[in-house]
Amino acid sequence: MNSDALDILLVEDSQDDVDLALHTLRREKLANNIFVARDGEEALDFLFCRGAFTHRSFDHPPKLVLLDLKLPKVDGMEVLKQVKSDPRTKTIPVVIMTSSKEERDLVASYHLGANSYIQKPVDFEQFRETVKTVGLYWLVINQPPIVESFQHLAGPAHD
């Protein structure tokens, strides 16, 4: 996987959901480079180029992070918090995709800087439609931030 030209970081612990999401994204030809992190810690290591991902550079952030909230080790809300509070990562669009429709999760997510909040529909057809719309919007329609423009803001790594 060429992490240098990464389109989507999918943070999802359920293999079933990963498969269904990847199936949809590939079928719609929305993303070629997708990295899947299976828990919060892996997602943070990936985004902050550490641990197993020290070879990665902040110069090539993913174009989109699809983040589940209920995750092993570090939960999605914590991941969101760290990403959005660090100048090197805060410009990365993060879309919460979760089964939860709890208001407190919704409010907390937006409060922490989530770019979007989507409840995964039970119906697969609707799910596919949702994923397609999200991918289309963030990868095709939306103008992503120019990474270099923000690099000078980056201070030393927090953690």
Next chain:
Amino acid sequence: MNGRSDPRLVQRLSVFASTAAGFAVVAGLSALAGWKLHIAVLDTWVAAPVKIVPNAAACLVLLGVSLWLQRKGDRQSFVWMRIRKLTAKTSAVMVCLVGLLSLAEHVFGWDLRIDRLLVVVPPAEAIVGVRAGLMATIAALNFLVLGAALLLLDWKTRHDHWPAQFLSFGAAIGAIFGLFALVLQPRASGITMALPAAVTFFVLACGLVCSRATWAIGGLLTSQNAGARLLRSVIPAALLVLGLIGWSVSKSLLTDAHFTWVQASLLAILCGTILFAFLTWIAFIVDRSDALNAELERRVAERTAALQSEVTKRTLAQEALKESLATSEAALKELADQKFALDQHAIVATTDVQGTITYVNEKFCAISQYSREELIGQNHRILNSGHHSKEFFQQMYQTIASGQVWHGEIKNRAKDGSMYWVDATIVPFAGADGKPWQYVAIRTDITERKLAEEVIRQLNDELEQRVGERTAQLEAANKELETFSYSVSHDLRAPLRHVSGFSQLLVEEFGSNLDPTAQKYVERIQAGTQQMGVLVDELLNLARLGRHTLRLQRTGLNAMVAEMLAILQPESAGRQVEWVIADLPAVECDPVLVKQIFQNLLSNALKFTRSRARGVIEVSHKEEDGQPVFMVRDNGIGFSMKYVDKLFGVFQRLHRAEDFEGTGIGLATVQRIVHKHGGRVWAEGELDKGAAFYFTLGVGKQAKSKSNGVAAGGRL
């Protein structure tokens, strides 16, 4: 003489003075007329050889006028008074002048012709030795004297108005002498006065004295003193005696050739005068002693009055004392009564400033179980229960020592060691120096109340503890429930999605290899998962309602209904549905929740009118008990009223799933929202005719909707 004149006498004498003046005028005028008309009797009055001469008659008139004009008592204007006075004084001066001139004629033998001014007296009428018309010397003298008296009538010397009155007295003596002369000496001579003249002189002299009856001799006559009274009673008799004595003395003297009639007359007059002076002197002495008496009497009276007033004062003081004694007694009695009443109710004690007990009442002894002897002289600490802190008593002593009343509840120990509570009021009483010298404590036994309070407090504590425990339990349960519903929300949906997803993929990717039955099965799987998804969502919704706090705001319901209709539009596509939406009021409610009420009721109505060729759905409201009742009615398949109780239960359905899809949660949700608003909801229906759902939003009318809620509770 003091001025205590008898006013009635003064009045009478004043009348006499006026009468005398009038008499003189009349006598003078008649005499003049006698001359003019030759009526001799008017000039002599009796068969006497001596006539009153014309100018004497005129002088009498002037004297009368002068006296008349100077009489007292008339109140007249100032100018008229002046004129009167001037006229009177002029007349007096004229008389004086005539008298003086006549005397001069006698003494010097002049003829001044004044005798012939009015009437010329024929020489035949002349008296021996005297020119015709010339008045007698005594008359001339009398005129001079009386004129002067009238001129000086109101002149007061250092002591009194003596001059005029003495002159009058002299004139009176002159008149008397004239009378004597007339009687004793029938042969007229130069000093013989005519009868009218003598009488008129006397009358005028008396009148003059009487005209000023409160002064000098007049005052002596009219005084109310004993001397004056004596003089008044003696005078007539004295005069009579005097006259007789004078007469007899004169007669007897005249028989003796040694005395001329003049000498005899003068002697008689001298005797009379001496007698009169003697009388007057006696009067004076009597008067003085009377005055002394009067002074004494006055003093006695004064003293008596003073004593009387003293006695009156003392009597009054005594009465006041009696009254105040009675008041004090009444007050004491009242005080005793109040003390008795107080003793019936309260525990009373008195202590000195050191806290040593100086007095206790029965109740005190009864509650403390000490005898009075055991308590008096003891410090209050004998009762200390040890319940209160040192600071408590310090604060109490500080309060009362500073002169303020202390009020509080104290726990005391009785003699047998048992405890009792009192509600105490301690009142400090200050001495003259302003510092308290004793404290009176009034207490009420509140032991029972304290026990009751203690029981209540314990009960309260227990209750609070139980409430706390129960709250903690509830909070834990709530927390658990939240965790549960969160898990349900998250974990229950994921597998459904997977079933739905992979079965879909199965159809899509291997659909061509599946036989139609297998494909149908997959479709059933899909439908099942969808149904399950909706179920989970709605259950979560219902659960969430319990935690939802109402956010009330005034909301127009018509806009809300219109919004719902737009959402439901796809469901009614291809159907003929008539919406009858009435004007709905704006109400205080949570719009998010009330929107759900309308969504559930309207989608139900739409669903159950599906079999109708023409569905009619009506939204309206009416007023009931002052609050709006909202109604959603349809002409759908309705329901049997015997199942009305099941209508709002969770998972309760009255129709088969294949006829009408649904979860059986929608109406339960509606009911929960309505109840959350304090309102009630109920339904009416008839199978195959239609159904009507009613609800109220009793926000702000909790009290009212409470009773309604009970009724609704029975029905729902």
